[in-house]
Amino acid sequence: MIAIALSAVAPGLALLSYFYLRHELEAEPLGYVIRSFVAGAVLVFPIMFIQYAFVEEGVLTGPFWQAYVATALLEEFFKWFMIYYTIYIHKVFDDYYDGILYAVACSLGFATLENFLYLWVYDSLEIAIWRAILPVSGHALFAVVMGYCLGRAKHSARERLWLFMAVFSATVIHGTFDFILILEPNQKLPAVLYIVILWTVALLLVRAANLSNRRQFK
Template sequence: MVAIEPLVLLVLALGPGVFWLWYFYHRDKYEPEPAALIVKVYLLGVLVTFPVAFVEGFVGLLIASPLIMGVIIAPIVEEYGKFTVVYRFVYRDAEFDEPMDGIVYAAAAALGLASLENVLYVLTAYVTSPTLAFETLAIRAIFSVPAHALFSSVWGYALGRAKFTAAERRPGIIFRGLALAMMLHGTFNLLLFLSDIVAYATVIFVLVLIPGLWILANRNIRIALRWQRRR
């Protein structure tokens, strides 16, 4: 394959994150959020990648198992990092005024992290060969990049529900949403890990987990949009 300029590859690697950000932004069809705030949360998602990577790297010095790191530590640290962006910087904002907003802002933060992660994976693959870089780009654009938004949409929906629920119920709703997102993220990573070892892991990944994530996200979006229409 003909060599490609790194700058062009960088733009291509950012493309999936931007596309999925556009997709989730436009799912909020009744009262879209301010574009500037969406971009802010997306960029904060990019920035939170650095402390997330630091924590994962530090824990990795203590835990030698790639399986534990990928299936337990990474999902916990990454989902909590993305959650912190939304909870700290936008949850109390006046623009966060309906459950659907939680899904949109969660997706924005998640796709910020996923975009930088995607750039690193694609550029690393490019060092080996341009062909591998494009294969990595294609696979991650379909699976890994949107998956980050799908995981985080779970706790995003929980945040949206919690904000308009009695105060004493909020911590439980948020905790369950965050825990479920971490579990789904861990399951995703586990199936990827097992796909090189167990043949049916790939089948479960493609035919069960990925459709299930989309079904759950669309279900939450439908409920959130119905809430908007009843206002």
């Protein structure tokens, strides 16, 4: 059980450390990063309850609705809402990369607790490996896209448009990931290839956010 617990928690912490260290300006206060991580974890139970209610009521059960609405939109909206009201509106959120960092922290808090609960039930190291590669890293990558938009929103005259794009873009890429898994539940290769593409996009957005910081705060 200890091995399963470590397998559940380690990927999220490793990914959070990576994105924390990619910030090229001054290090963000760890207290705020941890707050975002915990805030994401808190979302797991209400979201699981809502999703359970959808299943019991037979609502949004088709592959498209399940992937893009019952899962992606629900989870990404609540994460966006939590990020906006716990960190975005505060002065500590002051540069382009902050959106990525705090969105990743919140999303990985959600993914880590969700992963722990899942592995607690299934108790399999093989499943733990696949969940680290797919759902956990996926949540981090969805968050990079959302966070990039949030960072742009903070410094743009079109703030509302960027805030909308933060939810919309994360929902679309998250929903596509889940749609792939629903259509090909026994085939991991399509989902892995999609994650590779998302990693490429995420690294480009990380570079773009840091470049915007260098231009803005040099």
